[in-house]
Amino acid sequence: MNWLKPSWQAVLAVALCLIAVALGAITKPEAAAMAQPEASLDYPYLVTKGLMFGLLLIAALVSMTKLPAIVEALVLFVGAHLTAWLLITGINGFEGTALAPYFLVLATAWLLGWRCVAVLSSLRPVANWAKTALRLIIPAIFGAWILILWEAITRGAGIPFILLPPPSAIGARIAGSLPVLGADVRQTIFKAVIFGYVVGSGAGFLAAIAADRVPFLRRGLLPIGNMVSALPIIGVAPIMVMWFGFDWQSKAAVVIIMTFFPMLVNTVAGLAASGHMERDLMRTYASGYWQTLFKLRLPAAAPFIFNALKINSTLALIGAIVAEFFGTPVVGMGFRISTEVGRMNIDMVWAEIAVAALAGSVFYGVVALFERAVTFWHPSVRGG
Amino acid sequence: MTRNSPAVVSASKLGLTFQTNDGPVQALSNVDLTIGKGEFVSFIGPSGCGKTTLLRVIADLEKPTAGTISVNGMTPEQARESRAYGYVFQAAALFPWRTIERNVGLPLEIIGLSKAEQAERIKRTLELVNLSGFEKKYPWQLSGGMQQRASIARALAFDADLLLMDEPFGALDEIVRDHLNEQLLELWERTNKTICFVTHSIPEAVYLSTRIVVMSPRPGRVSDIIESTLPKKRPLDIRETPEFLAIAARVRDGLRAGHSYDD
Incomplete structure (x- = not known):
């Protein structure tokens, strides 16, 4: 049995596949057609049924033989994704008619996809390009399967559009509403979020330095700052709209309130992070307050400050979107979400959510890249 | 004596x-x-x-x-x-975000020497502790003994008696x-x-x-x-x-x- 290399995913996949074959009809129309052989009823997977089962069984069985890992991964990749594609395209026009074998086929393909990622994760390539490629491919397959499962289940089970639209509908909506989404991003992110983030983080930073320099501020400002951070954004947002008007300025004000405190606390903590020995060293050089601040304490505080910047990058987006629920010109991501929910255009809401998630990730990623460049010396970045 | x-x-x-x-x-x-x-x-x-x-x-x-x-x-x-005076601590206490030469130059920067004077003194003190050639390294790339030598160089750099x-x-x-x-x-x-x-x-x-x-x-x-x-x-x-x-x-x-x- 030297040529055999069983994995639990593949064994389970074969078992599920055989159960699906034994159960018969994949969809209700197929079951109806089987019940009345004389009537020529149209049903899905007329041609592709055998192909799907064949692909799954072959991929599962081939993966259990002793093959180079990269070949095994390739076989599993093709088998799992081709089947998933056949399954999703086949249900077109017959949404909500899926029977148990439909979900068994989906689960089998998923298991093979899982096995594929497991095989890829165990690869230890030498070449740098291969490492980079693997670092991208593994999360890509992982993410793709979330979308595949979401698409196949919502369409197969016929989940109402209002509850959860399939990702393909959301994608189509994004592609069809680019000008609207672009205007919303410009209003919410490029005006309110960026301005509020820069001013809020900057003010928090300066307040931290002031609190460090002036003892009475340290005693007085920190507790007040703590209270400001505890203010409920839902309560503050309408007041900011009354103070600063409907346009982006009021949203920026909410973002400033939300981002101020994380920066203040983190910078205060960071300024205390330099060691006694290093501070004594600066003292032996008769270094002044500002020299010690710029040459020792701020560099030592950089990891803390970047933590605050990363926390704030997501807080700012949440703050601006929620604030738009309380009054805004007829543009903006929060405005769009609140009105489209009312009009039952759930796909547009999801489109805004997807755009917000993407924008938030990019924002966070840029800050994180910047952090790596500045705090390259920190053990958490240079790795030990 | x-x-x-x-x-x-x-x-x-x-x-x-x-x-x-x-x-x-x-x-x-x-x-x-x-x-x-x-x-x-x-x-x-x-x-x-x-x-x-x-x-x-x-x-x-x-x-x-x-x-x-x-x-x-x-x-x-x-x-x-x-x-x-120059003070050497129990640990090297070098700043990890500065290269060896910039660590040694730290007191010189604080005193406010000219760039040329700084470079000259850094070179001389690093030679004194046998660390020439490591100017561009970061402290965490050096062994403990070398780090301590760099910290001695830093204490010597401004020529206190x-x-x-x-x-x-x-x-x-x-x-x-x-x-x-x-x-x-x-x-x-x-x-x-x-x-x-x-x-x-x-x-x-x-x-x-x-x-x-x-x-x-x-x-x-x-x-x-x-x-x-x-x-x-x-x-x-x-x-x-x-x-x-x-x-x-x-x-x-x-x-x-x-x-x-x-x-």
Whole structure:
């Protein structure tokens, strides 16, 4: 049995596949057609049924033989994704008619996809390009399967559009509403979020330095700052709209309130992070307050400050979107979400959510890249 | 030998009491000490004897609560502000975000020397501690011994005549330590600086010093001062000579005497 290399995913996949074959009809129309052989009823997977089962069984069985890992991964990749594609395209026009074998086929393909990622994760390539490629491919397959499962289940089970639209509908909506989404991003992110983030983080930073320099501020400002951070954004947002008007300025004000405190606390903590020995060293050089601040304490505080910047990058987006629920010109991501929910255009809401998630990730990623460049010396970045 | 030259450090009836939650702790009491120019003085004693505290008082990192002390004829604070000494800590305390050359240049930046002057001094002091070629490395890319040498270079960079060293080689292994001791002696001979050196190793103290100050705890005080009769040129194997062993025995006796009514 030297040529055999069983994995639990593949064994389970074969078992599920055989159960699906034994159960018969994949969809209700197929079951109806089987019940009345004389009537020529149209049903899905007329041609592709055998192909799907064949692909799954072959991929599962081939993966259990002793093959180079990269070949095994390739076989599993093709088998799992081709089947998933056949399954999703086949249900077109017959949404909500899926029977148990439909979900068994989906689960089998998923298991093979899982096995594929497991095989890829165990690869230890030498070449740098291969490492980079693997670092991208593994999360890509992982993410793709979330979308595949979401698409196949919502369409197969016929989940109402209002509850959860399939990702393909959301994608189509994004592609069809680019000008609207672009205007919303410009209003919410490029005006309110960026301005509020820069001013809020900057003010928090300066307040931290002031609190460090002036003892009475340290005693007085920190507790007040703590209270400001505890203010409920839902309560503050309408007041900011009354103070600063409907346009982006009021949203920026909410973002400033939300981002101020994380920066203040983190910078205060960071300024205390330099060691006694290093501070004594600066003292032996008769270094002044500002020299010690710029040459020792701020560099030592950089990891803390970047933590605050990363926390704030997501807080700012949440703050601006929620604030738009309380009054805004007829543009903006929060405005769009609140009105489209009312009009039952759930796909547009999801489109805004997807755009917000993407924008938030990019924002966070840029800050994180910047952090790596500045705090390259920190053990958490240079790795030990 | 060097006792007649002008005093670099002179302390009389020096005392320091820390106020702690468990009541006052007498870290130093009645310390009388004069250190002349060009001397190499070691402070040795068990932990808690105040040897590091004494060094910190000289450096104006602690304020004495009794007696008087002068450094270069000034108060320690004036001496610190005129950058009269270089201080080497127990750990290298290099800034990880600066390269070795920028670490060594740190005091020069603070003093406000010109860029050209800085570069010249950095080059010279790195040569002095045998670290040429490592200018662009970061501290975490260097071994512990090299890091400590870089920190010595940093203390030498601004050319103070007094070097205060607080167990600088305590965290290093024996082989590296021997090597650095040799280099330190060579450096001392070449630069004619005054060095105050805190250690808890008897061979290290005897090998390096012209004078050994033996201290004992509770309260921290000077219990003996031993003049070394060893020549200024000291190869490593001087540590096997009867003369060396005799001095080491005296230091050990002094340490034991300080401990006698402990247990």
